[in-house]
Amino acid sequence: MFKEYISCSANVCINYSDPESLRDRTGEALGVAVTIKDVARIADVSPSTVSRVIAGHPRISVATQQKVRKAMRELGYHPNEIARSLVTRTTNTLGLVIPYAAENAFANPFFPEVLRGIGTVAQSAGFLMLLGAGSTEKEGRNLSLQMLRRRRVDGVILLGVRAGDQLIEDLLEEEHSFVVIGRVPDDRVAWVNNDNVAAARQVVEHLIHLGHRRIALVNGPDDFVVCQDRLEGYRQALAAHGMGFDPALVADGRFTESGGAEAAETLLKIPGGERPTAIFAIDDLMALGVVRAARAKNLRIPQDLAVAGFNDDPIAAHLEPALTTVRIPIFQMGAAAAGMLIGLVTRELDRPAQLILPAELVIRQSCGGR
């Protein structure tokens, strides 16, 4: 017994027979947190034993188990996760950076929805999410790397990667755990994606079956993999139906509503029979801009111009006419990415995997035909 007295730290070396007064001194008067040592002393065991009951170690007697739990309760003990992390070298935390496209991205629910998917799985596995907010895209990329290097997270999930992203090279080189939401043409990296090529192709074929022959594409910045893929689907549909690809029919809408409107204005200036009768925007927000531009020119939708979008933003269903679009399993992609990442960091998954989730064409009124 005396040994423990001696080893106790000064601030809690007081009357043991009165746990209440001790709690007051440690928890409040001194503003010092109660530690594993305090619990050990009250329960009259060693710190390692306390540690074992926290960890749910099997070989521990029921009697001490209870003694220790009682002491924890009395003292209001809560383990310090920071100290835990330092020795175990794990944080049970996934890193994530709000995409810099956020100012737009928040208007569309991609990020919140993917976050909900990630969060749901993380929660069930006992992980939390560490969120960074870069004020530039570059800063955001850097944040992901720093979270890892500075040991604040066990792994990160990447969003909105561009082709040939340097960040991915660095992550790979430094052997960090990560999974990207999107497609990366490299099977050393784990990713989960929806099938953008097939889905875009479906949209365009739908338009072709409706009789359209001049179909324009409002794309996003062409170094985003997602844009390249949707463009590819567009080309494939055209090719499959013997229709030529006309670069004049592709415009960049910058993933914003106003960008979409501007792209549509350009497209709709094309004279006479060359003018598109249908516009496919690879994001609903841009499709909204297209609709606005068409209205400004007194074009009726779908009679004078068919419009299709992508992502099935909540707004799409409430538009008049309701927007034909593609519903992608955003929540599921987030959930799958989180599951994969947790597998990777816990070593339950031994190497990066790739996953492609199906998307679904949602036919409403903006293209007619129904």
Added chain:
Amino acid sequence: MFKEYISCSANVCINYSDPESLRDRTGEALGVAVTIKDVARIADVSPSTVSRVIAGHPRISVATQQKVRKAMRELGYHPNEIARSLVTRTTNTLGLVIPYAAENAFANPFFPEVLRGIGTVAQSAGFLMLLGAGSTEKEGRNLSLQMLRRRRVDGVILLGVRAGDQLIEDLLEEEHSFVVIGRVPDDRVAWVNNDNVAAARQVVEHLIHLGHRRIALVNGPDDFVVCQDRLEGYRQALAAHGMGFDPALVADGRFTESGGAEAAETLLKIPGGERPTAIFAIDDLMALGVVRAARAKNLRIPQDLAVAGFNDDPIAAHLEPALTTVRIPIFQMGAAAAGMLIGLVTRELDRPAQLILPAELVIRQSCGGR
């Protein structure tokens, strides 16, 4: 020099004249992180000196400064924030829990927008956000508390508090730093809110000026402070114009679209002259439901029924007729909450403050009169 050789840890006790090989061994072959000690050895200084240059300590010679930085670069050193946090007892992290109403809340952009506000300020102050996702509301509340108790965050931001919330009592009792987004009738707690009473009153007065005398309210669950406040604004407007309060004109729409529709159905069943000519839903999502229910009864908006919402969801502007609603400064509320919390944890702010931000009535077509 020999001293350092002796004190070095086994895994890096190799040929110093070749930093490259050391980097390989430490960073890759052995998979062991390079620490402050390694840097110290290479730079031929003590670990505390290295620590000082990391912290930007003033009294440090330019020469050693450079020596140390060079060593860091060569070794690819990155400080371990976990170790840092353990000793400094701060994490530079704000905690936050995705509100359990999330499944609905994500449909409306409140949470993402507030997150963006918080993130922007956090980023500029060098803070990250730790995000939890409770699978029930209770679990969510518990998460906030655990993050604090287990020392993973310096403070938390609370969303969607109910009247007399126990969590707030606990937080207060344990002297944690926190700020709530919403109103709490207790000036020991820091909060930021928009003026819900005044804004709701404005909406109802707008309706009254338009000639409506039977104005219904689609409210949310009545233990949310925000619902109580908007109800109060509704009552004040009525009272100010000598109109009686009729409980039959208040229905609970549960903050969902379908809940709003059901509430409207009930309200619209009221016979003859008693039936409301206007319905004010305290959230746009519920207003959407009201519109849907009205359409189902072949009621024209605004001619047969005026509808107003709250929050200015992106959908509101795209609806036909566009929804009259209240725009609240969500981003600013998040930013202010984060600023306040950071002030509190850094002791720059010495006691909790309260902040009320103005909201703005956005008159569109759904109530007519314009």
Added chain:
DNA sequence: GTGAAAGCGCTAACAT
């Protein structure tokens, strides 16, 4: 089944 001791990577007095 439990304890003693070492150490995770860093900071912060206290020396000098």
Added chain:
DNA sequence: ATGTTAGCGCTTTCAC
């Protein structure tokens, strides 16, 4: 201006 020392609160061998 820099080194020495002693922890931060926890886990984890290695003994017994």
